[in-house]
Amino acid sequence: MEWIEWIAGHAKQNPLGILGLAISLILAFVKIYETFWKDRLSxxxxxxxxxxxxxxxxxxxxxxxxxxxxxxxxxxxxxxxxxxxxxxxxxxxxxxxxxxxxxxxxxxxxxxxxxxxxxxxxxxxxxxxxxxxxxxxxxxxxxxxxxxxx
Known part of the structure; x- marks a missing residue:
């Protein structure tokens, strides 16, 4: 549980870093969807x-x-x-x-x-x-x- 406290502590110090992490995760999921699901052969x-x-x-x-x-x-x-x-x-x-x-x-x-x-x-x-x-x-x-x- 130390890592949760560490993330929470850094989130208070740098909220833009958490926002960047969230946006990059969303874009990664979109890219995975486009690569493996949307453009597959059907x-x-x-x-x-x-x-x-x-x-x-x-x-x-x-x-x-x-x-x-x-x-x-x-x-x-x-x-x-x-x-x-x-x-x-x-x-x-x-x-x-x-x-x-x-x-x-x-x-x-x-x-x-x-x-x-x-x-x-x-x-x-x-x-x-x-x-x-x-x-x-x-x-x-x-x-x-x-x-x-x-």
């Missing part, structure tokens, strides 16, 4: 799958953060759920997944037509979920987005 997905042969299936990637995101490579697969023991993953990535950029607070649509279309129902979707993995430049691990998860 992506979401939406989708539209159709069974009509002429129309394209679509997965929309929305960038909710103000920072643009450059995608180097992406994969899409039906992955088994944690409780499905005998089910295997099904990779449905097109032959040539392309690079793209999603600007801050913008969206990008992945369209699957003709040969790129993949099964979206029935036995392939049973006990599986559709997972889109985005390999972002500057990140070690890919960003994993579950398509259709609320």
């Amino acid at each position: 992506l979401a997905t939406s989708y539209f799958f159709t069974s009509h042969p002429g129309e394209a299936d679509e997965i929309v990637i929305a960038n909710l953060s103000p920072i643009p995101v450059q995608i180097a490579y992406w994969t899409i697969a039906w992955e088994k759920r944690w409780y499905a023991l005998r089910v295997k993953d099904v990779d449905v990535t097109p032959e040539d997944p392309f690079r793209f950029k999603v600007l801050g607070r913008d969206s990008f649509a992945l369209r699957f037509r003709d040969n790129d279309k993949f099964p979206t129902g029935g036995s392939v979707a049973a006990n599986r979920r559709l997972v889109l993995r985005l390999h972002v430049f500057g990140r070690r691990r890919p960003v994993k987005l579950v398509v259709g998860a609320s």
Whole structure:
């Protein structure tokens, strides 16, 4: 408890020092918030799958953060759920997944037509979920987005 008495004694002698300490702590918390919370990468997905042969299936990637995101490579697969023991993953990535950029607070649509279309129902979707993995430049691990998860 000596340190509390020491601070109280110095606060009486120099109140501007305590004010400076309080302001610097507030600014430090603001900087930590901006660095780790406000400007973090935040992506979401939406989708539209159709069974009509002429129309394209679509997965929309929305960038909710103000920072643009450059995608180097992406994969899409039906992955088994944690409780499905005998089910295997099904990779449905097109032959040539392309690079793209999603600007801050913008969206990008992945369209699957003709040969790129993949099964979206029935036995392939049973006990599986559709997972889109985005390999972002500057990140070690890919960003994993579950398509259709609320």
